[in-house]
Amino acid sequence: MEPCQPTWLHVCDVNAIPRLGSRVLTHSSGDIALFRTESDSVFALRDQCPHKGGALSQGIVHGEKVTCPLHAWNLDLRTGEACAPDVGCAQRFPVRIDAGEVYLSFDETGRDDAAETGGPADVADGVTV
Numbered sequence: 001m002e003p004c005q006p007t008w009l010h011v012c013d014v015n016a017i018p019r020l021g022s023r024v025l026t027h028s029s030g031d032i033a034l035f036r037t038e039s040d041s042v043f044a045l046r047d048q049c050p051h052k053g054g055a056l057s058q059g060i061v062h063g064e065k066v067t068c069p070l071h072a073w074n075l076d077l078r079t080g081e082a083c084a085p086d087v088g089c090a091q092r093f094p095v096r097i098d099a100g101e102v103y104l105s106f107d108e109t110g111r112d113d114a115a116e117t118g119g120p121a122d123v124a125d126g127v128t129v
């Protein structure tokens with residue numbers, strides 16, 4: 001019997017996410033923030049700060065971290081963990097980029113590391129899952 005493969009859901013073109021910014025995916029389980037770093041890595045976290053629920057998508061992306069807009073906690077985009085001395089974790093979702101298109105997995109079996117962008121691609125509008 002083969003091991004379970006992650007299910008990848010196409011969400012948008014990578015260029016639909018602003019560099020050093022974010023884009024929100026509306027999902028029945030709650031909003032998910034997709035972040036794009038300066039080096040074009042893409043990460044996905046639940047759009048809810050583990051402190052008091054601030055919208056992480058409104059935060060400032062720097063390096064591989066995002067600073068929450070409400071009380072300035074820093075979260076590691078790779079893990080969703082708050083940086084010390086703060087303690088907490090935002091749910092992380094595996095991301096994959098293929099030919100400039102962003103795919104998200106809701107499975108725990110997805111790839112752990114950041115997705116690197118491919119070549120140029122068209123900007124897509126719809127990011128509602």
Ligand code: FES
Pocket residue numbers: 049050051052053054068069070071072073
């Ligand atoms: S709600 Fe994010 S730091 Fe307080």
